[in-house]
Amino acid sequence: MVQERTGAATLVGQPITLLGPELKVGDQAPDFKINKDLMTEAGLSDYKGKVKLISVVPSLDTGVCDAQTRRFNQEAANLGENVVILTISADLPFAQSRFCSIAGIDKVVALSDYKHGSFGQAYGVLIKELQLDHRAVFIIDADDTIQYVEYLREMSEHPNYESALNALRELVG
Template structure:
């Protein structure tokens, strides 16, 4: 299991760590309009999944903006940002930030994504910072569990993995 800290304090992650080469686990999250979204909804596409603790914090804001900017160079990739923020807060944040190339999704209801991908922080009921790339056949081709939740992920590695995925 990935060893994660939050503000330098160790935390417990629920679920199983997802590894490159494995089939991506199914999950159920909410779109900004409260409709359910699953992995199967984007079947046949490459997905870059950016996981953030809370969209309203500095690093999470920067991470989401960075992947939004990179979307132009990732024409065959669907970019999803998942957090436990309420869908209404995500929608309001996206409108204020001008985010149009990333779909924000909420895992607040069931922690379905967090537990399926091993990023649900037990002590905080937040998601640990992570990035996953899933190819069109639902295989995980890239997985980064950021060891300190307040640090940035390796943007270049994730973007390159998304460009290489088929």
């Protein structure tokens, strides 16, 4: 039985239900199954040994999601080889690829949760009413322990970029 968190967030002020647990700092990061493209899947183990910043967006075709992805892509160049930034949405992989190529996104790895919703359920961001992933940021250390979590209360708001980036910089020294 998947946990339902009714009213855990809002979309333009209207309550939405998030499926899955609310993860906390110190939790072991759950594994997931997600798509790199239509046929190739990936999971947490594909990024083993790296510090991971996971930027979750509902759809890359919206203004806040676009800005969030561009911001983390811009910062990625200064974070070192041991850091990977993943942007996860329920967009189809070819839409993600098109967006990244048009927007010049070349340092962030775009992954799609469209097929299974596995990431969304494991990380407590799958929106029951929309089957999209709710905006959030997770930082996971090289041992797959969660070191930073931000679930946005209102889906249309920006995450706290500085807070996330400061936590990431502290982690990678």
